Amino acid sequence: MPIPEPLLRIENLTIAFPPARRGGDEVRVVDGVTLSIGSGETVGVVGESGSGKSMTALSVLRLLPEPGRITGGTLHLGDTDLLALTEKQMRGVRGGRVAMIFQDPMTSLNPVFTVGDQIAESVRLHRGLGRKESWDEAVQALRRVHIALPERRASQYPHELSGGMRQRVMIALALASQPQVLLADEPTTALDVTVQAQILALLDELKRETGMGILLITHDLGVVAETCDRVLVMYSGQVMESADARTLFAMPSHPYTQGLLASLPEMAPEGATRLSFIAGQPPTSGAITDGCPFRTRCPKYLPGICERPLPTTRLSDSHLVRCHLYGEAAL
Amino acid sequence: MTLLSVEGLKVYFPLGHGQTVRAVDGVTFSVARGETLGLVGESGCGKSTTSRALLRLVAATGGRVRFDGQDILQLSETDLRGLRRRMQMVFQDPYASLSPRLNIGQIVAEPLEIHGIGTGRSERDAKVSELLKAVGMSPSVSRRYPHEFSGGQRQRIGIARALALNPELVVLDEPVSALDISVRAQVVNLLADLQQERGIAYLFVGHDLSLIRHAAHRVAVMYLGRIVEIAPSHALYTDPRHPYTRSLLASIPVLDPARRRERAPLEGDPPSPIDMPSGCRFRSRCLYAQPICTEQDPALVPVGGGSIPGHQSACHFANALPVWQASANHSVV
Ligand SMILES: Nc1ncnc2c1ncn2[C@@H]1O[C@H](COP(=O)(O)OP(=O)(O)O)[C@@H](O)[C@H]1O
Ligand SMILES: Nc1ncnc2c1ncn2[C@@H]1O[C@H](COP(=O)(O)OP(=O)(O)O)[C@@H](O)[C@H]1O
Ligand code: SF4
Ligand SMILES: [Mg+2]
Ligand SMILES: [Mg+2]
Numbered sequence: 120m121p122i123p124e125p126l127l128r129i130e131n132l133t134i135a136f137p138p139a140r141r142g143g144d145e146v147r148v149v150d151g152v153t154l155s156i157g158s159g160e161t162v163g164v165v166g167e168s169g170s171g172k173s174m175t176a177l178s179v180l181r182l183l184p185e186p187g188r189i190t191g192g193t194l195h196l197g198d199t200d201l202l203a204l205t206e207k208q209m210r211g212v213r214g215g216r217v218a219m220i221f222q223d224p225m226t227s228l229n230p231v232f233t234v235g236d237q238i239a240e241s242v243r244l245h246r247g248l249g250r251k252e253s254w255d256e257a258v259q260a261l262r263r264v265h266i267a268l269p270e271r272r273a274s275q276y277p278h279e280l281s282g283g284m285r286q287r288v289m290i291a292l293a294l295a296s297q298p299q300v301l302l303a304d305e306p307t308t309a310l311d312v313t314v315q316a317q318i319l320a321l322l323d324e325l326k327r328e329t330g331m332g333i334l335l336i337t338h339d340l341g342v343v344a345e346t347c348d349r350v351l352v353m354y355s356g357q358v359m360e361s362a363d364a365r366t367l368f369a370m371p372s373h374p375y376t377q378g379l380l381a382s383l384p385e386m387a388p389e390g391a392t393r394l395s396f397i398a399g400q401p402p403t404s405g406a407i408t409d410g411c412p413f414r415t416r417c418p419k420y421l422p423g424i425c426e427r428p429l430p431t432t433r434l435s436d437s438h439l440v441r442c443h444l445y446g447e448a449a450l
Numbered sequence: 451m452t453l454l455s456v457e458g459l460k461v462y463f464p465l466g467h468g469q470t471v472r473a474v475d476g477v478t479f480s481v482a483r484g485e486t487l488g489l490v491g492e493s494g495c496g497k498s499t500t501s502r503a504l505l506r507l508v509a510a511t512g513g514r515v516r517f518d519g520q521d522i523l524q525l526s527e528t529d530l531r532g533l534r535r536r537m538q539m540v541f542q543d544p545y546a547s548l549s550p551r552l553n554i555g556q557i558v559a560e561p562l563e564i565h566g567i568g569t570g571r572s573e574r575d576a577k578v579s580e581l582l583k584a585v586g587m588s589p590s591v592s593r594r595y596p597h598e599f600s601g602g603q604r605q606r607i608g609i610a611r612a613l614a615l616n617p618e619l620v621v622l623d624e625p626v627s628a629l630d631i632s633v634r635a636q637v638v639n640l641l642a643d644l645q646q647e648r649g650i651a652y653l654f655v656g657h658d659l660s661l662i663r664h665a666a667h668r669v670a671v672m673y674l675g676r677i678v679e680i681a682p683s684h685a686l687y688t689d690p691r692h693p694y695t696r697s698l699l700a701s702i703p704v705l706d707p708a709r710r711r712e713r714a715p716l717e718g719d720p721p722s723p724i725d726m727p728s729g730c731r732f733r734s735r736c737l738y739a740q741p742i743c744t745e746q747d748p749a750l751v752p753v754g755g756g757s758i759p760g761h762q763s764a765c766h767f768a769n770a771l772p773v774w775q776a777s778a779n780h781s782v783v
Contacts, residue, residue: 167631281719311492311657313492313697313701317715317717320715338631340631340705341702341705342703344710345704345707364707365707365708368705368706368708378632382632382635384635384638384660386705394664395635396632396635396639398636400602400603401632401633
């Protein structure tokens with residue numbers, strides 16, 4: 120089987136904020152991230168808050184919060200070099216070939232328009248349909264995300280809908296332009312497990328129907344295990360380990376990945392009173408600029424070695440790890 | 451020995467226009483000394499309102515709350531103050547729950563001051579140091595302010611403050627939901643250690659069912675203002691006897707990509723607590739509903755005719771449900 124051409128390719132991406140003080144160092148919040156997403160594929164990015172997940176996704180749309188800048192690397196959507204586009208061309212990509220959904224649906228929804236009008240507007244803009252056809256498409260889009268009575272819901276305002284329904288409307292809006300890539304930034308984090316299960320099943324179904332690729336950002340390893348084909352584990356702006364999902368859970372190899380998995384209550388033996396945990400706190404971003412950013416909390420820290428630049432080791436075709444335990448310095 | 455017993459607790463919020471939110475609508479449970487009772491359910495089912503009503507932070511509409519034999523809902527303000535020392539609360543949001551203008555020492559010492567405990571300054575300082583050490587923080591942080599600390603550290607500070615008066619019961623309303631995974635385990639361990647050292651009882655409210663399984667001795671499942679099932683943790687997770695509990699458990703993502711399954715997620719949203727359905731509150735989403743479920747409101751009664759100690763369910767068919775496939779979710783390593 121030929122390897123399909125990836126829809127989205129991010130290579131060696133670096134994102135930085137200018138120094139907080141004059142003469143200080145710039146703050147690197149994303150450092151050398153490489154990932155690709157193929158058609159019909161869900162790629163997960165896991166990591167704790169502040170690890171650079173959202174910045175990575177926002178950079179694809181070139182929507183970094185000021186004064187954040189992409190300071191290195193390349194971003195390609197198919198053959199399109201995203202960094203070479205004009206701002207005007209970029210506006211066509213946003214909400215067009217690439218769409219994004221968030222934890223809070225009100226980030227995407229406008230409270231003063233009906234949900235049908237908002238979806239129809241996107242259809243008109245990106246697919247050039249007329250007024251009547253766009254409205255029909257909007258109703259159809261609501262039906263596709265399993266909203267009951269879509270004709271009636273289309274005429275309602277966001278505040279008239281339940282949380283789970285607003286999440287579905289946001290997805291319908293994102294998909295109205297028939298994007299090739301969906302960036303989903305913690306789409307189920309604020310939801311109950313029951314609604315989370317509904318939304319994850321829906322995303323999976325829509326992905327199979329349309330062949331879009333999904334970048335799924337989450338801090339929930341259960342969500343990753345349930346939905347992702349491949350996974351990247353981020354810590355302090357860097358990818359520490361990446362693998363296909365089965366391999367990552369069967370053979371977590373980076374001490375951070377191992378620590379995260381071990382700290383989950385599901386992993387504690389029945390009847391144990393204490394959970395395994397990672398000592399210390401996550402570092403503030405940019406605080407550690409040389410060597411391994413996890414070394415201050417790592418139970419396997421090698422003094423004098425882990426301060427050196429991190430090697431990347433390929434453990435198998437799909438499995439990469441960045442840790443000195445697997446590098447030459449430790450041998 | 452029972453420390454807290456709650457009987458038929460109701461909390462209604464009038465909305466005007468003759469409408470009422472029945473946030474808590476006849477809740478009965480008890481907590482023993484030194485025990486952790488978990489309370490789970492979808493958002494809006496009344497967990498926080500129940501917690502607050504126990505401490506009289508919101509007025510109950512009916513029912514009884516007995517703490518060590520005294521009916522809290524009947525106490526005068528003065529008598530209540532004495533009892534409040536013995537029951538404390540820790541909130542979810544470690545950012546909103548600590549006053550930004552007080553330093554850590556003042557925050558932890560505040561309950562001591564309110565209750566006039568430890569007259570001298572040095573006595574209070576000593577107590578604050580002891581409390582900070584108990585939650586794994588250095589006493590030297592006393593002069594610093596909340597904004598200088600991470601979420602996990604703030605939650606430790608909130609716990610230190612709750613411990614200041616040596617409470618016998620601490621109500622924990624989603625105490626770790628806002629924390630990162632690696633830090634969450636630290637705080638859960640701290641709570642377990644404190645319980646062992648001090649014999650504190652917890653009412654542990656949460657929406658992470660795997661965490662509650664680990665942290666609680668018994669678990670109560672709430673739906674639309676009612677407890678629909680209550681049981682020792684092991685029984686609840688391996689032999690759930692209410693269709694709602696089963697739906698909740700089936701929604702938890704399985705931590706093993708090799709065992710992904712087709713799932714039938716629970717459809718729809720819970721009905722509104724303003725317009726309660728007749729009969730069983732869960733019937734509109736229940737796979738097993740029969741005509742009797744529309745006609746009769748099932749009571750919370752022992753399952754298996756009482757053969758499983760402490761296991762109660764409010765389902766007409768609690769003893770007739772198909773055998774539950776032991777949760778594929780809990781991997782024992
Ligand atoms: N304006 C800013 N100046 C400096 N650093 C920032 C700014 N905005 C965000 N950051 C930092 O960028 C890092 C990555 O943030 P983000 O991508 O949002 O993390 P995640 O989504 O993984 O929680 C964080 O550590 C955050 O502190
Ligand atoms: N002060 C209030 N006035 C009106 N309704 C309220 C008030 N507080 C809570 N409610 C309602 O009571 C129900 C239960 O809320 P809550 O106890 O916060 O649920 P949970 O903690 O389980 O998410 C919800 O429908 C909520 O909207
Ligand atoms: S009582 Fe009826 S409706 Fe309620 S949970 Fe049981 S079977 Fe379902
Ligand atoms: Mg984020
Ligand atoms: Mg609550």
